Amino acid sequence: MSTIKDVAAQAGVSISTVSRVINHPDSVVPVKRQAVLAAMQALDYRPNSLARALVSQRSDCVGLVVGEIDSPFFAQLMAGVHRVLLDAGKHVIVTAGYHQAEQERESIRFLLERRCDALIVHAKALPEEELAALLKGSTPVVLINHLLPEFEERCVYLDNEEGAYLATRHLLSRGHRRIGYIGSNRGIEDGADRERGYQRALAEFGLEADRKDQVRAFPDEAGGHDAMAEVLRRSPDLTAVFAYNDAMAGGAINMLKDSGYAVPEQLSVVGFDDVILARLLSPRLTTVRYPIGEMGALAAQLVLHDLEERFPAVEQPRRFTPRLIERHSVRQVSPDAN
Amino acid sequence: MSTIKDVAAQAGVSISTVSRVINHPDSVVPVKRQAVLAAMQALDYRPNSLARALVSQRSDCVGLVVGEIDSPFFAQLMAGVHRVLLDAGKHVIVTAGYHQAEQERESIRFLLERRCDALIVHAKALPEEELAALLKGSTPVVLINHLLPEFEERCVYLDNEEGAYLATRHLLSRGHRRIGYIGSNRGIEDGADRERGYQRALAEFGLEADRKDQVRAFPDEAGGHDAMAEVLRRSPDLTAVFAYNDAMAGGAINMLKDSGYAVPEQLSVVGFDDVILARLLSPRLTTVRYPIGEMGALAAQLVLHDLEERFPAVEQPRRFTPRLIERHSVRQVSPDAN
DNA sequence: AAGTGATTTGAAAACGTTTTCAAGTGGTGC
DNA sequence: GCACCACTTGAAAACGTTTTCAAATCACTT
Numbered sequence: 001m002s003t004i005k006d007v008a009a010q011a012g013v014s015i016s017t018v019s020r021v022i023n024h025p026d027s028v029v030p031v032k033r034q035a036v037l038a039a040m041q042a043l044d045y046r047p048n049s050l051a052r053a054l055v056s057q058r059s060d061c062v063g064l065v066v067g068e069i070d071s072p073f074f075a076q077l078m079a080g081v082h083r084v085l086l087d088a089g090k091h092v093i094v095t096a097g098y099h100q101a102e103q104e105r106e107s108i109r110f111l112l113e114r115r116c117d118a119l120i121v122h123a124k125a126l127p128e129e130e131l132a133a134l135l136k137g138s139t140p141v142v143l144i145n146h147l148l149p150e151f152e153e154r155c156v157y158l159d160n161e162e163g164a165y166l167a168t169r170h171l172l173s174r175g176h177r178r179i180g181y182i183g184s185n186r187g188i189e190d191g192a193d194r195e196r197g198y199q200r201a202l203a204e205f206g207l208e209a210d211r212k213d214q215v216r217a218f219p220d221e222a223g224g225h226d227a228m229a230e231v232l233r234r235s236p237d238l239t240a241v242f243a244y245n246d247a248m249a250g251g252a253i254n255m256l257k258d259s260g261y262a263v264p265e266q267l268s269v270v271g272f273d274d275v276i277l278a279r280l281l282s283p284r285l286t287t288v289r290y291p292i293g294e295m296g297a298l299a300a301q302l303v304l305h306d307l308e309e310r311f312p313a314v315e316q317p318r319r320f321t322p323r324l325i326e327r328h329s330v331r332q333v334s335p336d337a338n
Numbered sequence: 339m340s341t342i343k344d345v346a347a348q349a350g351v352s353i354s355t356v357s358r359v360i361n362h363p364d365s366v367v368p369v370k371r372q373a374v375l376a377a378m379q380a381l382d383y384r385p386n387s388l389a390r391a392l393v394s395q396r397s398d399c400v401g402l403v404v405g406e407i408d409s410p411f412f413a414q415l416m417a418g419v420h421r422v423l424l425d426a427g428k429h430v431i432v433t434a435g436y437h438q439a440e441q442e443r444e445s446i447r448f449l450l451e452r453r454c455d456a457l458i459v460h461a462k463a464l465p466e467e468e469l470a471a472l473l474k475g476s477t478p479v480v481l482i483n484h485l486l487p488e489f490e491e492r493c494v495y496l497d498n499e500e501g502a503y504l505a506t507r508h509l510l511s512r513g514h515r516r517i518g519y520i521g522s523n524r525g526i527e528d529g530a531d532r533e534r535g536y537q538r539a540l541a542e543f544g545l546e547a548d549r550k551d552q553v554r555a556f557p558d559e560a561g562g563h564d565a566m567a568e569v570l571r572r573s574p575d576l577t578a579v580f581a582y583n584d585a586m587a588g589g590a591i592n593m594l595k596d597s598g599y600a601v602p603e604q605l606s607v608v609g610f611d612d613v614i615l616a617r618l619l620s621p622r623l624t625t626v627r628y629p630i631g632e633m634g635a636l637a638a639q640l641v642l643h644d645l646e647e648r649f650p651a652v653e654q655p656r657r658f659t660p661r662l663i664e665r666h667s668v669r670q671v672s673p674d675a676n
Numbered sequence: 677a678a679g680t681g682a683t684t685t686g687a688a689a690a691c692g693t694t695t696t697c698a699a700g701t702g703g704t705g706c
Numbered sequence: 707g708c709a710c711c712a713c714t715t716g717a718a719a720a721c722g723t724t725t726t727c728a729a730a731t732c733a734c735t736t
Contacts, residue, residue, distance in 0.1 A: 046450050093431050386721085
């Protein structure tokens with residue numbers, strides 16, 4: 001691969017001049033500029049961005065750590081971040097933590113070693129002190145979905161409790177009184193927050209969350225399927241179920257239909273996230289919209305402002321509030337029928 | 339951020355020694371090694387991978403160009419590549435071409451400038467000459483889903499025609515004789531290949547593909563919805579439909595149900611890709627499995643072998659053959675009933 | 677005691693850029 | 707015809723590493 005030296009030689013100028021036509025084209029006289037351009041073309045020259053970043057101390061890259069690469073949820077996050085960063089001429093390097101502290105640590109280390117100008121991190125397994133230490137470092141970081149009170153303005157997050165509350169309230173307002181919860185067994189905060197929201201809504205109606213109405217499983221389709229079976233076994237009189245996420249809700253719905261239950265006629269289901277899937281399920285899933293794409297975009301704007309003054313500070317609050325999306329998986333029921 | 343010099347100073351050794359404890363720990367005497375390790379710890383030292391890559395001429399990164407970042411299909415591709423590369427100690431930089439030549443070109447340029455050791459490229463918009471030129475370059479490249487006869491062993495691809503043939507044959511074998519095709523309007527080869535497969539199957543049964551039974555639309559849920567409506571308007575007597583991908587099939591199914599059609603009782607549907615969605619739709623979608631994750635893994639093994647001899651050459655054929663996955667969206671029909 | 681060979685070390689060159697600085701060029705105003 | 711200035715240019719330093727090479731050290735052998 002040809003270097004700046006080759007180009008300089010071929011064009012009969014110094015390497016400084018070549019560098020200048022790359023970075024400040026106007027500062028070199030047209031005839032030489034043309035010669036350099038021609039030489040670059042002829043040699044298929046590509047500036048070595050490593051060398052460039054090394055001396056200029058900026059790579060124009062921002063690193064993104066997601067939970068996993070192949071999930072519709074994180075796909076939306078990546079897309080949101082990508083969109084605003086690409087427009088700004090930055091590039092994104094994506095890395096996955098796979099929900100394990102060690103992998104998350106390794107991902108962050110990789111990105112830092114690669115000298116990303118900033119990091120956007122979704123890491124739930126790492127201890128808070130480690131995250132705090134990261135925030136304190138010299139590389140700007142914004143955290144997704146992990147509120148560190150100490151660094152509130154650097155955290156973009158969703159009010160999970162409110163989301164679960166909304167979902168449960170919706171079920172309650174439709175007359176349901178026996179409502180199960182299909183949760184995640186991944187020991188992360190979201191889970192606890194959502195359970196709290198579920199319980200709060202129940203409490204408002206004078207109901208108490210029964211432990212046997214709550215089952216945790218791996219937060220995917222299969223987990224939803226199994227959890228649904230289990231919760232139904234334990235509490236056959238449930239009229240509705242709130243699921244930790246849409247994939248679990250989908251699995252639950254499948255399980256129900258397979259067992260001859262009609263959804264929502266016999267059992268109502270509410271999901272969480274509003275991934276594409278929700279619109280494709282049948283019945284179309286009533287769910288809580290998780291604006292993860294917009295959250296990614298906000299995080300991107302935050303780091304953009306850190307990186308260059310030409311990007312305005314963002315005034316928008318970092319806390320996002322979820323919204324209930326009503327579709328067809330919930331049915332009105334008479335509370336007295338229970 | 340501290341450098342190797344700082345570490346050397348703090349440990350009272352030369353930078354060569356520090357470099358050695360990083361790269362060949364056994365070659366430095368234990369007492370100094372400990373001192374260096376301690377200094378690194380104390381200073382939170384992280385080797386600058388840019389500098390390292392610059393001198394050693396290898397970045398341990400492979401670049402991956404996908405069609406778009408937020409699609410379940412490409413998510414599987416990324417995951418497959420990621421899995422084998424991470425195990426081998428390599429890192430992956432992902433970039434999206436968004437199905438536009440200019441974006442694809444830019445993505446490749448970025449990856450090349452960043453001095454990735456190898457590239458895995460899924461690009462359908464770029465002209466073949468450009469791809470061929472890329473393959474001829476000094477950086478090892480493997481192409482996904484784009485067969486360049488000139489570089490056959492560098493191309494990992496699916497036999498699209500066979501897939502469509504399988505799907506249509508399945509419908510035919512279940513008695514269907516009036517079969518519509520919901521295609522993609524993105525002018526890429528896959529589309530043409532799949533149409534050919536569809537026509538070939540039809541021809542084997544002495545049927546001719548009627549132009550009015552074929553509608554093209556944007557290959558997503560909404561496109562599938564609209565195309566289904568259109569094809570039904572044109573040819574109300576269809577008993578089955580083959581869709582370009584699962585998302586379109588999902589949209590089509592939704593459209594059908596909304597209009598009061600029962601699936602598969604009144605109309606059978608077959609998809610393509612077998613993304614997660616297919617299992618969650620109801621009825622569960624009969625579809626053609628696109629082993630894109632495995633294809634990504636194969637591509638990764640190919641580049642691994644290019645990069646280091648310790649990775650074995652891969653003997654496996656580069657051409658993947660799709661497989662029909664029977665689920666519940668196709669119904670047996672009596673051919674004579676038409 | 678001196679020589680041998682193996683081990684450990686540091687100095688310096690190299691990787692491919694950008695940037696600073698000073699020198700060179702040519703034009704302008706008097 | 708000369709001083710001044712603006713513009714353009716090249717040499718060289720710097721970025722943070724790895725690696726080569728030769729020097730230094732050390733333990734043995736004779």
